[in-house]
Amino acid sequence: MRVYPDQLLRNLSPLPQCCLIFGDDPWLCDQSRTALHQIAKQQGFDEKIQLTQETGFSWNELIDQWQAMSLFSSRRIIELTLPTAKPGTEGSAMFQSLMQMDNPDVLLILTGPKLALEQTKSKWFKSLDAKGVYVPCITPEGAQFQRWLDGRINHYSLTLSRDSREMLFALYEGNLLAADQALQLLQLLSPTAPIEPEQLSQYFEDQSRFSVFQLTDAMLSNQQDKAQHILSQLKSEGVAMPIILWSLFKELGVLLQLKTAEVNGQALQGLWSKLRIWDKRKPLYQQAIKRLSLAQVETLLSTSSTLELKLKQQGIEDWTGLSHICLLFDAKAHDALKHIALD
Structure with missing residues (x-):
């Protein structure tokens, strides 16, 4: 099931068997992982196992962790990073096999770069998606970025004039991490007073990123x-x-x-x-x-x-x-x- 980052918290009850967090926006990826870990911890997932598909990686390690008894708690998180989002033939078969072995005491989190359309049509992806949620972490642009920015401004309870919002949009479009850091700074500098463009120009410089x-x-x-x-x-x-x-x-x-x-x-x-x-x-x-x-x-x-x-x-x-x-x-x-x- 495809779930966008801002909808993730509303779609974690009950907690799925797996969660796929793929995308090139570091802020959205980090926020999605943090939200997932918080909800999982509330449900007793206290132990975390981190794996990375790199040179020498054995897929048997994944199934061993899936079937192993936890040393510290009854429930565990296995987080597997796929740097190229390509598990290969062996990895694809492993994912399909794991999804036929339901284990309510294990939460599998996969992370990696943005997926191409053909990757979301692969057997390994479909088998995981059927048992979990897919969170595409793609940097919003234009009007979508404006809605994201307005949401974060409200999150920090800031009061910005229309001109200030437009300035932040121009300064940080395409760079969610820098934009969120800027809003955190504004919360410290001006938590209650209205913020005008003149103040912004004193604090920030242009950090927008484009392609x-x-x-x-x-x-x-x-x-x-x-x-x-x-x-x-x-x-x-x-x-x-x-x-x-x-x-x-x-x-x-x-x-x-x-x-x-x-x-x-x-x-x-x-x-x-x-x-x-x-x-x-x-x-x-x-x-x-x-x-x-x-x-x-x-x-x-x-x-x-x-x-x-x-x-x-x-x-x-x-x-x-x-x-x-x-x-x-x-x-x-x-x-x-x-x-x-x-x-």
Whole structure:
């Protein structure tokens, strides 16, 4: 059963046979494990066994622990870390076997990185999921991050103005651990008084984290301020420009095919699946297609090619040029900026 981190406590009665905590967000993973351990302790699970699937790991150790009598209590937690989330043939068979051996005195917790869709369809995952809960710990974005942030603000009983909330959103989007630490600090500094942006600027600096995919999403949706902010953060984090250009060319290539089809009077319905565009991302392309002309998309491609040549031939990382390309995702910017040459 899939249960999101904020719903976990409501789904631990009765305590399941196993719990799968997988994801790349360290704060959500840690909070989920802590909540699970607290509930388990209340039900007499006092002993903890920690295992890691690493070089030399024997799956027999897992079944030995599953069947062993506890030395200190009647109930025990076995926490197994799967660093690659790939138990292999032997591990898969072991999980399926264990789930046929009900043991109410053992709670199995599996932890590891984000699972791909095909992994959640595997036999080992399905056998565990049928007897427990799956907690995907994926960093929330956009409106979901805002809801998470509002929830944590309420958790710490803080009073923040609308501008302060927006500033925290901009400072910490994508970095839940830093955001929660910041709120804990605010609880110490201003537990009852309203908090204004001026105070925040004295305490904190920008620690938001983004991916190149979030950058191209912001470009496609013409969120200019967000795109420029993400680009600045990627630069400060040392993200390699070739990675950004790769993602940019990928999206522009898709956009060119869609726009060309539209101009030629071709229905786009068949292209969505061909270009592997998920339903969730369709609105981004639809906005861009409606906003930009075919000539403007071609200009974006040629301008991006200019930056790539500067990088490959001259070793120049033109971050100003990337900022310029962000602006060109706004159709109105093409005429205003056409006099600027990037070569």
